[in-house]
Amino acid sequence: MPELPEVETIRSQLAERIPGRTIARAEVFDEKTVSPLEPVEFVEAVTGETILAVQRYGKYLELPFSSGKAMALHLRMTGRLHWRPGSADDGTRFLKLEFAFDDGSSLVFGDMRRFGRAWLLPENPAARREYWASKVGAEPLAETFTAKLLGKLLEGRRGPIKPTLLNQAIITGLGNMYVDEALFQAKIHPLRTAGSLTRPEITALHRAIRDRLRVAVAQGGASIDSYRDGLGERGSMQDYLKVHLHEGEACPRCQSVIVKTKVAQRGTYWCPSCQPEP
DNA sequence: ATTTTCCCCTGCCGGC
């Protein structure tokens, strides 16, 4: 499932390739992908636009156009966004959108489960900033994301730490997989009350979140399911996961058996020895 | 205000 490292991998690959290109032709193959806009409205809005950059806000992508307009995309569970040097007709499954550039290359958006979306953003810069501010919280890889800030964000929160970390309005970009990995590395049980973490625990969690995300970006994301990068290739972070999907296996730190439970309706992997019950 | 539940969607997997 695409989380911050997966979306960042796609962003950086696309950022090297599509800025400066103009959308000569756009096609919508599934109207749900651009809902509530009508496909014809969406196509009309993006056709002829030149892409300025590829930006990421949490798990969202923004493609600002030189006209001042901008498009946003979210892959949700199974979405894929691939750049192709030639025509898109190369067997991409579950094709939802196609953007054909004026130089013959193309950007295709595929999604097996129809959760992914593309939509248009406010043209006014202030309104657009306001829009993103309402969607996403602190960026965990930003320089401004310090242990002190993390402590402040968790302060007074009565919910368990895992769903708190999954709340995109607080910290943006973490999903089920990297929360499990970060909590394991920081030796914190997923059901600990968020506001109850001690100062050393907050420091450890801050370090763990950034470390796991950085390693995952360096590995090009985790292809545990349908994820592929911006060029259609697999990532390798799945080989470096320590607890996620490792139920019944030995903890790499203490050899205890990794367990899987349900926390906030999410499958949760943790080490009962390294991450003691609250 | 914050936290929890439900929903969407379809490939996959285990059980019978």
Added chain:
DNA sequence: TGCCGGCAGGGGAAAA
């Protein structure tokens, strides 16, 4: 072998 229920989890709306 084949059918089928349950699972997976992103975000957002709705409910608590």
